[in-house]
Amino acid sequence: MTDTTSAQDQIRETIEINDVVLFMKGTAQMPQCGFSSRVAGVLNYMGVAFKDVNVLATPELRQGIKDFSDWPTIPQLYVKGEFVGGCDIITEMTLSGELDTLFTDNGIAFDQDAANKIREANAE
C-alpha cells in the first residue's frame, strides 16, 4: 500500500514536526526548478531554518502533496503546519512584508535586514 495515502501521512508528520517546510523540486542546496529555487533562495537569504522535501523523490510524494493541499503546483511552503502558498504567493508576500509578519507571528527567526534588502532590490 504505497499509494498517496502513506505519502499523505508522511507529509502530515513532516509539517507537524518542522516549523517551516518547503516541498520543492530538488533540494535547498540543489533546486531543480526555477520556481522552487526562487522560494528556497528567499528562505536561505532571509536566514530562515526550514526542512526541504524533494517531491521528485517518489511519484506518490509528488502527487500526494498536491492532493494534500488541493494545490496543483510545486513548490509549496508550510509554516506551523499551515499551507502558505506557492511561488507566486510567497513572492508577493515577501515584497509586501506579509511574510515577515507571518514569521514574526509564528516565532520563526529570520534576518530582518535581508528581508528589507529584498524589498529595496525589487522596488520599482
Next chain:
Amino acid sequence: MPMEAHDIEALIREGFPNAKITITDLAGDGNHWAAEVIDESFRGMNRVQQQRAVYASLKGKMDGANGELHALALTTKAPA
C-alpha cells in the same frame, strides 16, 4: 501539446464569466504563462483561496508532470 493564450483565458472565463483576465506569454514557448484575474468573487478571500479557485477552473490542465500547462504565474485580486 503547449497551450495558447485564448485556451487559458477561455478556461478561466468559464469559471469567472465577468472577470478581467490578462494572459501574458512569459517565454514564447506556449508553456510559461502569467495570468492576472480580477474578479468581484475574490473580495474577502485570501490569496490561497483565490488562486485555488482559478486552478480549479483550469480543470487539471496543470496537473502532473505532463500537465499541458507547465508554468502559470498567477496574480489574483478583487476590483479596486
